[in-house]
Amino acid sequence: MSSSWSRALTQISPYTFASIGIAISIGVSVLGAAWGIYITGSSLIGAAIKAPRITSKNLISVIFCEAVAIYGVIVAIILQTKLESVPSSKIYDPESLRAGYAIFASGIIVGFANLMCGLCVGIIGSSCALSDAQNSTLFVKILVIEIFGSALGLFGVIVGIIMSAQATWPAKTA
Amino acid sequence: MYGFEALTFNIHGGYLEAIVRGHRSGLLTASDYNNLCQCETLDDIKMHLSATEYGPYLQNEPSPLHTTTVVEKCTLKLVDEYKHMLCQATEPLSTFLEYITYGYMIDNVVLIVTGTLHERDVQELLEKCHPLGMFDSIATLAVAQNMRELYRLVLVDTPLAPYFSECITSEDLDDMNIEIMRNTLYKAYLEDFYNFCQKLGGATAEIMSDLLAFEADRRAVNITINSIGTELTRDDRRKLYSNFGLLYPYGHEELAISEDIDQVRSVMEKYPPYQSIFAKISYGESQMLDKAFYEEEVKRLCLAFEQQFHYAVFFAYMRLREQEIRNLMWISECVAQNQKSRIHDSVVFIF
Numbered sequence: 001m002s003s004s005w006s007r008a009l010t011q012i013s014p015y016t017f018a019s020i021g022i023a024i025s026i027g028v029s030v031l032g033a034a035w036g037i038y039i040t041g042s043s044l045i046g047a048a049i050k051a052p053r054i055t056s057k058n059l060i061s062v063i064f065c066e067a068v069a070i071y072g073v074i075v076a077i078i079l080q081t082k083l084e085s086v087p088s089s090k091i092y093d094p095e096s097l098r099a100g101y102a103i104f105a106s107g108i109i110v111g112f113a114n115l116m117c118g119l120c121v122g123i124i125g126s127s128c129a130l131s132d133a134q135n136s137t138l139f140v141k142i143l144v145i146e147i148f149g150s151a152l153g154l155f156g157v158i159v160g161i162i163m164s165a166q167a168t169w170p171a172k173t174a
Numbered sequence: 175m176y177g178f179e180a181l182t183f184n185i186h187g188g189y190l191e192a193i194v195r196g197h198r199s200g201l202l203t204a205s206d207y208n209n210l211c212q213c214e215t216l217d218d219i220k221m222h223l224s225a226t227e228y229g230p231y232l233q234n235e236p237s238p239l240h241t242t243t244v245v246e247k248c249t250l251k252l253v254d255e256y257k258h259m260l261c262q263a264t265e266p267l268s269t270f271l272e273y274i275t276y277g278y279m280i281d282n283v284v285l286i287v288t289g290t291l292h293e294r295d296v297q298e299l300l301e302k303c304h305p306l307g308m309f310d311s312i313a314t315l316a317v318a319q320n321m322r323e324l325y326r327l328v329l330v331d332t333p334l335a336p337y338f339s340e341c342i343t344s345e346d347l348d349d350m351n352i353e354i355m356r357n358t359l360y361k362a363y364l365e366d367f368y369n370f371c372q373k374l375g376g377a378t379a380e381i382m383s384d385l386l387a388f389e390a391d392r393r394a395v396n397i398t399i400n401s402i403g404t405e406l407t408r409d410d411r412r413k414l415y416s417n418f419g420l421l422y423p424y425g426h427e428e429l430a431i432s433e434d435i436d437q438v439r440s441v442m443e444k445y446p447p448y449q450s451i452f453a454k455i456s457y458g459e460s461q462m463l464d465k466a467f468y469e470e471e472v473k474r475l476c477l478a479f480e481q482q483f484h485y486a487v488f489f490a491y492m493r494l495r496e497q498e499i500r501n502l503m504w505i506s507e508c509v510a511q512n513q514k515s516r517i518h519d520s521v522v523f524i525f
Binding site (some may be wrong): 051 | 180184185188189190191192193195196197199200261422
């Protein structure tokens with residue numbers, strides 16, 4: 001047994017990678033959503049003291065951030081349905097490894113895309129609340145920027161789902 | 175790291191930044207000033223002001239109104255807003271907010287010491303002090319005879335203590351010494367504030383450097399102009415200039431040797447940002463210099479609001495409010511003395 005890193009990596013069970021991928025997909029997405037919500041929320045609360053009219057409209061920013069967490073949950077549920085048991089003789093087959101890595105990658109893609117998307121929407125939402133408090137014609141224009149920002153999360157979800165669709169474990173019978 | 179404040183600023187500062195921006199929207203606009211300038215009496219002014227944010231503060235005042243009452247109530251509003259923000263703030267914002275008031279403390283100290291020198295009553299002086307610069311032992315300032323006592327009895331417990339190391343002498347206090355003391359204290363304060371902002375880093379450091387540098391340069395020019403023809407030597411003058419800002423160090427060398435306003439002008443015109451200020455006033459005239467400086471300051475303060483997630487908005491708001499109170503004082507005085515033609519001499523519009 002030569003000791004090289006590639007040897008070490010291929011000895012790790014593909015289920016480890018798959019499970020970590022699922023954890024990252026939901027965990028990091030929720031991190032992004034929460035980060036975005038607190039950035040928007042603190043500015044919104046302060047600005048709404050002088051300008052109470054902005055509260056209802058600006059909850060849209062919070063909803064966009066929340067959507068990011070929902071994407072993470074959906075993809076995590078989809079990914080966990082892709083996990084199948086294979087007989088122990090086949091765990092380290094190339095096919096199994098490929099399936100494990102695909103689920104892992106899918107989880108990372110979705111997690112980090114949603115993290116950045118949540119941050120982006122949160123920061124824009126904070127500026128949106130402050131600008132709306134001063135000048136209400138600005139709200140719709142800044143909302144367009146937020147919509148473009150939330151598209152980033154969707155890109156991540158699409159690629160993640162395509163990636164996980166090809167995660168096929170080897171068939172149970174030999 | 176500059177550029178990434180947006181990620182963590184709102185944890186501690188988001189709410190207060192939104193509040194200060196809300197206060198900024200309550201500053202008087204050009205149309206408010208137009209209405210105020212058309213007033214005939216102080217009661218008209220009170221009526222116009224009650225439609226703005228100052229309403230609750232002025233409505234209980236009985237007529238006849240005095241200009242000092244108007245200014246006092248408007249200052250009270252600023253103090254209330256400041257105290258509300260200070261009690262909500264966490265470090266380092268609370269330290270930053272406290273730094274803003276040290277300038278007022280220095281002015282109060284000098285006011286009481288000068289007043290005592292001219293044998294005024296302590297109570298009368300305390301009423302004239304700026305409320306943001308009050309501290310507990312301020313009344314005992316009247317007892318001190320020279321600077322060493324001043325420091326030992328009163329100031330060692332205040333935040334101004336570290337600024338005194340450069341100006342403790344055993345001479346008795348007289349008018350000239352007090353002015354030098356004021357300027358030395360202010361110089362130490364500005365440098366301290368500047369270093370504090372540099373330590374904070376990020377957008378706060380960048381924007382506050384610009385605002386404080388302008389303040390330092392403005393004070394340098396004022397010190398120069400006010401000390402032309404007095405017995406202040408060139409070395410003494412140079413010691414009063416702060417060691418940061420656009421004018422440091424070469425401009426300070428040239429300002430120290432200036433003997434009249436035209437020389438000052440020729441020094442300042444070498445610096446493009448200040449060239450525009452001096453272009454507005456014609457040769458030989460220095461009364462409009464104050465107004466030109468105020469206008470430039472207001473322009474820079476408004477620019478501080480263009481960026482989000484930094485502390486300089488708090489500083490800018492306090493200064494803009496101060497400018498507004500100065501405007502109101504000028505307008506009230508002009509109206510009370512029936513000199514409405516001179517109203518536009520000194521009112522600086524913020525928006």
